[in-house]
Amino acid sequence: MTAIPMEHGLLLAAVLFMLGLIGLLVRRNIIFMLLSIEVMLNAAGLAFVVAGARWAQAEGQIMFMFILAMAAAEVAVGLALVLLMYRKFKTLDSDQVSRMRG
Amino acid sequence: MAIIFYISSAVAVLSTVMVITRMNAVHALLYLIVSLLSVAVIFFTLGAPFIGALEVIIYAGAIMVLFVFVMMMLNMGKKAAELESSWVNPRMYVGPAILAAILGIELVYMLASGSNRAAGFEMVGPKAVGIGLYSSYLVGLELAGMLLLAGLVGAFHLGRRDED
Numbered sequence: 001m002t003a004i005p006m007e008h009g010l011l012l013a014a015v016l017f018m019l020g021l022i023g024l025l026v027r028r029n030i031i032f033m034l035l036s037i038e039v040m041l042n043a044a045g046l047a048f049v050v051a052g053a054r055w056a057q058a059e060g061q062i063m064f065m066f067i068l069a070m071a072a073a074e075v076a077v078g079l080a081l082v083l084l085m086y087r088k089f090k091t092l093d094s095d096q097v098s099r100m101r102g
Numbered sequence: 103m104a105i106i107f108y109i110s111s112a113v114a115v116l117s118t119v120m121v122i123t124r125m126n127a128v129h130a131l132l133y134l135i136v137s138l139l140s141v142a143v144i145f146f147t148l149g150a151p152f153i154g155a156l157e158v159i160i161y162a163g164a165i166m167v168l169f170v171f172v173m174m175m176l177n178m179g180k181k182a183a184e185l186e187s188s189w190v191n192p193r194m195y196v197g198p199a200i201l202a203a204i205l206g207i208e209l210v211y212m213l214a215s216g217s218n219r220a221a222g223f224e225m226v227g228p229k230a231v232g233i234g235l236y237s238s239y240l241v242g243l244e245l246a247g248m249l250l251l252a253g254l255v256g257a258f259h260l261g262r263r264d265e266d
Binding site for chain 2: 002003004008009012015016019020022023026027029031032034035036038039042046049050052053054056057058059060061062064065066068069070071072073074075076077079080081082083084086092
Protein backbone atom coordinates (compact mmCIF):
# COMPACT_ATOMS: atom_id res chain seq x y z
CA MET A 1 0.00 0.00 0.00
CA THR A 2 1.58 3.25 -1.13
CA ALA A 3 1.16 6.24 1.10
CA ILE A 4 -0.27 9.50 -0.17
CA PRO A 5 2.29 12.31 -0.43
CA MET A 6 2.53 14.32 2.78
CA GLU A 7 2.25 17.49 0.71
CA HIS A 8 -1.38 16.69 -0.09
CA GLY A 9 -2.26 16.60 3.59
CA LEU A 10 -0.38 19.83 4.23
CA LEU A 11 -2.07 21.39 1.21
CA LEU A 12 -5.46 20.48 2.64
CA ALA A 13 -4.46 22.03 5.97
CA ALA A 14 -3.32 25.18 4.17
CA VAL A 15 -6.57 25.43 2.18
CA LEU A 16 -8.69 25.01 5.31
CA PHE A 17 -6.56 27.57 7.14
CA MET A 18 -6.94 30.07 4.30
CA LEU A 19 -10.71 29.53 4.25
CA GLY A 20 -10.81 30.25 7.97
CA LEU A 21 -8.66 33.34 7.51
CA ILE A 22 -10.88 34.60 4.69
CA GLY A 23 -13.94 34.05 6.88
CA LEU A 24 -12.29 35.91 9.76
CA LEU A 25 -11.39 38.87 7.54
CA VAL A 26 -14.63 39.08 5.57
CA ARG A 27 -17.35 38.42 8.15
CA ARG A 28 -18.22 41.07 10.71
CA ASN A 29 -20.57 38.99 12.86
CA ILE A 30 -18.60 38.04 15.95
CA ILE A 31 -20.04 34.51 16.05
CA PHE A 32 -18.80 33.87 12.51
CA MET A 33 -15.41 35.26 13.43
CA LEU A 34 -15.18 32.76 16.31
CA LEU A 35 -16.27 29.94 13.98
CA SER A 36 -13.53 30.95 11.53
CA ILE A 37 -10.98 30.86 14.34
CA GLU A 38 -12.11 27.32 15.13
CA VAL A 39 -11.60 26.35 11.48
CA MET A 40 -8.09 27.84 11.53
CA LEU A 41 -7.11 26.07 14.76
CA ASN A 42 -8.44 22.80 13.39
CA ALA A 43 -6.40 23.25 10.20
CA ALA A 44 -3.26 23.90 12.23
CA GLY A 45 -3.88 20.71 14.19
CA LEU A 46 -4.40 18.81 10.95
CA ALA A 47 -0.97 19.95 9.75
CA PHE A 48 0.57 18.63 12.99
CA VAL A 49 -1.16 15.26 12.68
CA VAL A 50 -0.18 14.89 9.00
CA ALA A 51 3.46 15.59 9.81
CA GLY A 52 3.32 13.20 12.77
CA ALA A 53 1.81 10.47 10.57
CA ARG A 54 4.49 10.99 7.92
CA TRP A 55 7.29 10.09 10.36
CA ALA A 56 5.14 7.71 12.45
CA GLN A 57 5.73 9.75 15.59
CA ALA A 58 3.22 10.45 18.36
CA GLU A 59 4.32 14.08 18.75
CA GLY A 60 1.94 15.34 16.09
CA GLN A 61 -1.05 13.91 17.93
CA ILE A 62 0.22 15.27 21.26
CA MET A 63 0.46 18.75 19.77
CA PHE A 64 -3.07 18.35 18.43
CA MET A 65 -4.28 17.62 21.96
CA PHE A 66 -2.64 20.81 23.21
CA ILE A 67 -4.30 22.75 20.39
CA LEU A 68 -7.60 21.13 21.37
CA ALA A 69 -7.22 22.25 25.00
CA MET A 70 -6.30 25.75 23.85
CA ALA A 71 -9.28 25.91 21.48
CA ALA A 72 -11.66 24.81 24.24
CA ALA A 73 -10.36 27.46 26.66
CA GLU A 74 -10.38 30.12 23.94
CA VAL A 75 -13.92 29.43 22.82
CA ALA A 76 -15.25 29.44 26.40
CA VAL A 77 -13.77 32.88 27.11
CA GLY A 78 -14.66 34.14 23.62
CA LEU A 79 -18.30 33.14 23.92
CA ALA A 80 -18.51 34.68 27.40
CA LEU A 81 -17.22 37.91 25.83
CA VAL A 82 -19.85 37.60 23.07
CA LEU A 83 -22.60 37.30 25.70
CA LEU A 84 -21.19 40.31 27.52
CA MET A 85 -21.03 42.31 24.30
CA TYR A 86 -24.60 41.43 23.37
CA ARG A 87 -25.86 42.32 26.84
CA LYS A 88 -24.09 45.69 26.78
CA PHE A 89 -24.42 46.83 23.15
CA LYS A 90 -27.36 44.74 21.85
CA THR A 91 -25.43 43.84 18.70
CA LEU A 92 -23.15 41.15 17.32
CA ASP A 93 -21.51 43.46 14.78
CA SER A 94 -17.85 43.81 15.67
CA ASP A 95 -17.63 47.17 13.85
CA GLN A 96 -20.16 48.62 16.30
CA VAL A 97 -17.85 48.00 19.24
CA SER A 98 -14.60 49.05 17.64
CA ARG A 99 -14.08 52.00 19.99
CA MET A 100 -12.10 51.04 23.03
CA ARG A 101 -13.72 53.52 25.37
CA GLY A 102 -16.72 51.21 25.49
CA MET B 103 -7.67 3.29 -0.99
CA ALA B 104 -6.13 6.73 -0.92
CA ILE B 105 -9.27 7.92 -2.68
CA ILE B 106 -11.00 7.92 0.74
CA PHE B 107 -8.57 10.60 1.87
CA TYR B 108 -9.27 12.74 -1.18
CA ILE B 109 -13.05 12.37 -0.94
CA SER B 110 -12.94 13.41 2.73
CA SER B 111 -10.70 16.34 1.79
CA ALA B 112 -13.21 17.48 -0.82
CA VAL B 113 -16.04 17.22 1.74
CA ALA B 114 -13.98 19.19 4.27
CA VAL B 115 -13.18 22.01 1.84
CA LEU B 116 -16.74 22.16 0.50
CA SER B 117 -18.35 22.28 3.94
CA THR B 118 -15.84 24.89 5.15
CA VAL B 119 -16.69 27.09 2.15
CA MET B 120 -20.34 26.70 3.09
CA VAL B 121 -19.51 27.72 6.68
CA ILE B 122 -17.99 31.04 5.72
CA THR B 123 -20.65 31.90 3.14
CA ARG B 124 -23.80 31.18 5.21
CA MET B 125 -25.80 34.17 6.42
CA ASN B 126 -27.46 32.22 9.22
CA ALA B 127 -25.32 31.15 12.17
CA VAL B 128 -27.20 27.89 12.82
CA HIS B 129 -26.78 26.76 9.21
CA ALA B 130 -23.08 27.62 9.41
CA LEU B 131 -22.84 25.52 12.58
CA LEU B 132 -24.39 22.54 10.80
CA TYR B 133 -21.81 22.77 8.02
CA LEU B 134 -18.99 23.31 10.53
CA ILE B 135 -19.95 20.07 12.27
CA VAL B 136 -19.75 18.27 8.90
CA SER B 137 -16.35 19.88 8.29
CA LEU B 138 -15.06 18.67 11.67
CA LEU B 139 -16.43 15.17 11.05
CA SER B 140 -14.66 15.00 7.69
CA VAL B 141 -11.40 16.06 9.33
CA ALA B 142 -12.01 13.28 11.87
CA VAL B 143 -12.34 10.77 9.00
CA ILE B 144 -9.09 12.15 7.57
CA PHE B 145 -7.39 11.54 10.93
CA PHE B 146 -8.74 7.99 10.82
CA THR B 147 -7.26 7.43 7.35
CA LEU B 148 -3.94 8.93 8.47
CA GLY B 149 -3.57 6.25 11.14
CA ALA B 150 -4.52 8.46 14.11
CA PRO B 151 -7.82 6.95 15.32
CA PHE B 152 -7.49 8.34 18.86
CA ILE B 153 -7.26 11.91 17.58
CA GLY B 154 -10.16 11.26 15.23
CA ALA B 155 -12.29 10.18 18.20
CA LEU B 156 -11.19 13.25 20.20
CA GLU B 157 -12.10 15.47 17.26
CA VAL B 158 -15.63 14.08 17.19
CA ILE B 159 -16.12 14.15 20.97
CA ILE B 160 -14.53 17.49 21.85
CA TYR B 161 -14.72 19.63 18.70
CA ALA B 162 -17.92 18.41 17.06
CA GLY B 163 -19.45 17.58 20.44
CA ALA B 164 -18.47 19.90 23.26
CA ILE B 165 -17.30 23.06 21.49
CA MET B 166 -20.18 23.09 19.02
CA VAL B 167 -22.65 22.60 21.89
CA LEU B 168 -21.13 25.69 23.51
CA PHE B 169 -21.80 27.64 20.31
CA VAL B 170 -25.39 26.38 20.15
CA PHE B 171 -25.99 27.32 23.81
CA VAL B 172 -24.69 30.84 23.30
CA MET B 173 -26.68 31.27 20.11
CA MET B 174 -29.87 30.20 21.86
CA MET B 175 -29.12 32.52 24.79
CA LEU B 176 -28.61 35.46 22.43
CA ASN B 177 -32.07 35.15 20.89
CA MET B 178 -34.37 35.27 23.90
CA GLY B 179 -36.64 37.86 22.31
CA LYS B 180 -40.38 37.62 21.74
CA LYS B 181 -40.08 36.28 18.21
CA ALA B 182 -37.55 33.65 19.19
CA ALA B 183 -40.01 30.84 18.48
CA GLU B 184 -40.81 31.73 14.86
CA LEU B 185 -37.17 32.61 14.31
CA GLU B 186 -36.16 29.17 15.46
CA SER B 187 -38.81 27.47 13.34
CA SER B 188 -37.42 29.32 10.33
CA TRP B 189 -33.93 28.17 11.27
CA VAL B 190 -34.72 24.49 11.56
CA ASN B 191 -36.43 24.40 8.19
CA PRO B 192 -36.07 20.77 7.04
CA ARG B 193 -34.69 21.88 3.66
CA MET B 194 -31.61 23.24 5.39
CA TYR B 195 -30.66 19.76 6.56
CA VAL B 196 -30.29 18.39 3.03
CA GLY B 197 -26.81 19.73 2.28
CA PRO B 198 -25.15 18.70 5.56
CA ALA B 199 -27.01 15.37 5.50
CA ILE B 200 -25.67 14.50 2.04
CA LEU B 201 -22.10 15.38 3.01
CA ALA B 202 -22.40 13.46 6.29
CA ALA B 203 -23.82 10.48 4.37
CA ILE B 204 -20.72 10.48 2.15
CA LEU B 205 -18.54 10.39 5.25
CA GLY B 206 -20.67 7.63 6.75
CA ILE B 207 -20.34 5.50 3.61
CA GLU B 208 -16.57 5.99 3.71
CA LEU B 209 -16.46 4.97 7.36
CA VAL B 210 -18.57 1.85 6.78
CA TYR B 211 -16.38 0.93 3.80
CA MET B 212 -13.20 1.36 5.83
CA LEU B 213 -14.58 -0.69 8.73
CA ALA B 214 -15.83 -3.42 6.38
CA SER B 215 -12.56 -3.70 4.47
CA GLY B 216 -10.50 -3.55 7.68
CA SER B 217 -8.23 -0.78 6.42
CA ASN B 218 -8.03 1.69 9.24
CA ARG B 219 -5.16 3.62 7.70
CA ALA B 220 -6.27 4.16 4.13
CA ALA B 221 -3.77 6.94 3.46
CA GLY B 222 -0.96 4.40 3.82
CA PHE B 223 0.85 5.81 6.84
CA GLU B 224 1.83 3.70 9.82
CA MET B 225 -0.68 3.66 12.66
CA VAL B 226 0.23 5.59 15.82
CA GLY B 227 -2.18 4.30 18.43
CA PRO B 228 -3.45 5.80 21.66
CA LYS B 229 -0.83 3.93 23.68
CA ALA B 230 2.10 5.74 22.05
CA VAL B 231 0.28 9.06 22.39
CA GLY B 232 -0.44 8.47 26.08
CA ILE B 233 3.11 7.40 26.86
CA GLY B 234 4.50 10.47 25.10
CA LEU B 235 1.98 12.77 26.75
CA TYR B 236 2.74 11.55 30.27
CA SER B 237 6.52 11.30 29.93
CA SER B 238 8.14 13.82 27.59
CA TYR B 239 5.29 16.33 27.59
CA LEU B 240 4.21 16.15 31.23
CA VAL B 241 4.88 19.85 31.82
CA GLY B 242 2.86 20.73 28.74
CA LEU B 243 0.01 18.60 30.02
CA GLU B 244 0.03 20.40 33.37
CA LEU B 245 0.09 23.75 31.60
CA ALA B 246 -2.85 22.69 29.41
CA GLY B 247 -4.77 21.77 32.57
CA MET B 248 -4.02 25.17 34.07
CA LEU B 249 -5.09 26.84 30.82
CA LEU B 250 -8.42 25.02 30.92
CA LEU B 251 -8.90 26.07 34.55
CA ALA B 252 -8.10 29.67 33.62
CA GLY B 253 -10.61 29.45 30.77
CA LEU B 254 -13.26 28.11 33.16
CA VAL B 255 -12.67 30.83 35.74
CA GLY B 256 -12.50 33.53 33.05
CA ALA B 257 -15.73 32.42 31.39
CA PHE B 258 -17.49 32.27 34.76
CA HIS B 259 -16.25 35.70 35.74
CA LEU B 260 -17.24 37.29 32.43
CA GLY B 261 -20.60 35.56 32.26
CA ARG B 262 -21.88 36.38 35.73
CA ARG B 263 -24.49 39.14 36.05
CA ASP B 264 -23.85 42.00 38.40
CA GLU B 265 -26.31 41.78 41.28
CA ASP B 266 -26.05 45.38 42.42
